[in-house]
Amino acid sequence: MTHSDADVQMLASALDLDPGGVSILSREPLGTGSVTGMQMQGDERLLYYLDTSGLSVRAETGLVSVDGSRPTRIWQHPADPHLPALAPVAFENAADTLLGRLGLRAAGSPEMVADRPGRRAVLRVATGDHDVWLKVVRPSRVERIVRAGEAAASAGIPVPLVHGWSEKGLIVMAGADGRPAAEVEWEPRELLDQVDVLRTRLAQATWDHRSAGILGRVDWYATRGDDRVAAVLADAQRLLGASADEPQVAVVHGDLHFGQLFLGGEGITGVIDVDTLALGDIAEDPAAFLSHAIASALLTRGDGGDRVWALADLASQRWGTDTRVRGLALIHLAGHMIAAQERGEDDRVAGLGNAARALAAGIAPSGAAPKNALIDNFESP
Known part of the structure; x- marks a missing residue:
């Protein structure tokens, strides 16, 4: 069974x-x-x-x-015992009193935007001319998350303003400046340049929380995945074992991908979800970014898909010479494969597996795409 x-x-x-x-x-x-x-x-x-x-x-x-x-x-749902603040704010008119205490007036009911049971949930509430975001987390983590945002802001990272927070596990935040990167036309090389600037700023943050990163999930992935996942994890271990040097440690975002970025006239104008800010392997962020680009490209159709494949291939060229980046990226891809496997999406599992094999071999991951992205001649739409 x-x-x-x-x-x-x-x-x-x-x-x-x-x-x-x-x-x-x-x-x-x-x-x-x-x-x-x-x-x-x-x-x-x-x-x-x-x-x-x-x-x-x-x-x-x-x-x-x-x-x-x-x-x-x-x-x-929504009576998550790990997130006791979720049920009180999830229902119609539930956030009115809370926002009123912060000098804000709700103009509609809370809308669930994201929910990771046992970990966090995010709701959006309209307040007239702008939205307010309610982030629900475990009570034991809320203060650290708020302090992580402060540490990122002190390092020049454009994180959203926190209006207020509760020790019960609730953070009330403003929206990020700019527009979500997924909704903006960007040129892949320029976006990767901006991500490298962001990584440099993150590394300069003063923050002492440590994290094992994606390596902490390997054992769980190994017990849940099929033979295809096992093969990807074996390639990951091979690459990580081939790295003779000790991992370089610096402050990293911990879950960096273009879904966390907001763009404006000056490049990256907003960064969200710095909850995972940690002292960790500097290969973590490029690995997460690369693997997410691959997973997103497999979901994106038409010209937009070619653009995301271009981003994945260029990220592989830029960061994939580091075997640790490729090894950690493969672990991320194994996680995406397991999620697809649980949903019965066998074609997606196969596509992710093909991209993982290409990445492990040092080949452009777009080889998994139905239509290969031609990087040298690529132009933004």
């Missing part, structure tokens, strides 16, 4: 449901286990989460069974 089958069976048994009416939406590592999101057939709004993380929480919000000292939890 696969992990997917076991999770579905466990949820169906606990809630007395037909396993055939349960589908998996997501699974991510959390604590020493995972959290799996599942949807009920016939009602897309009915989302349940199975949590085997073993992490302690302030209060339980659903069903709990304990095997030895390890709890297994089932909760219904």
Whole structure:
């Protein structure tokens, strides 16, 4: 029985449901286990989460069974026990009083923009002429996240203004300056130049939180992936093992990709999600950026896809001579493959695997594209 089958069976048994009416939406590592999101057939709004993380929480919000000292939890969205501030702000008019205390007036209901169960959620609230963002995190992490933003701002990183925060795990933020990079026409080489400037500024930040980075997920990936994922992880270990030098350590974003960037007339005008700011391997950020570009290119059709493939190939040329960058990027790609595998997207798993093999061999990753991007003759649309 696969992990997917076991999770579905466990949820169906606990809630007395037909396993055939349960589908998996997501699974991510959390604590020493995972959290799996599942949807009920016939009602897309009915989302349940199975949590085997073993992490302690302030209060339980659903069903709990304990095997030895390890709890297994089932909760219904948005009652995430790891994010106690989520349910109070997720419903209509729930944010009015909160924003009023900060001198802001809500002009609509909170809109869920992103949700990573057990880790964080982001909601958007209109306040008239601009939006306010509500970031919900674990209470144990909220102060560190706020301080990380302050450290990044002190190093000249254009992070969004924090209006206020609560020790219960809520941060109220302004929007980032500029427009999301995914919505702007950029030239790949120029964008990579700007990313390198950003990396230099990040390295100058004063921040002492350490992180294992993507290496901390290898064991979890190894137990969840199929043979194709195992092959990518083996290539990653080979490349990382071939690097004779110790990793260079500096402050890194920790989850850097073009989805985190906002652009304006002066290049990068906004950077979001510096929650992961950490002292870590300097290869982390280029590896994350490269792997995300590959994963995004496989999802982008038409001329836009060629442009993102160009970004991936140029990033590989620029940073991929460092075997650590390529090795870490392969681990990221293994994670993307597992996510696609869980959703039954076999073609995407294959495409990511092809790109990973090309990257491991030092070949342009666009070789995985249905239409190869011609870098030398590439022009922005």
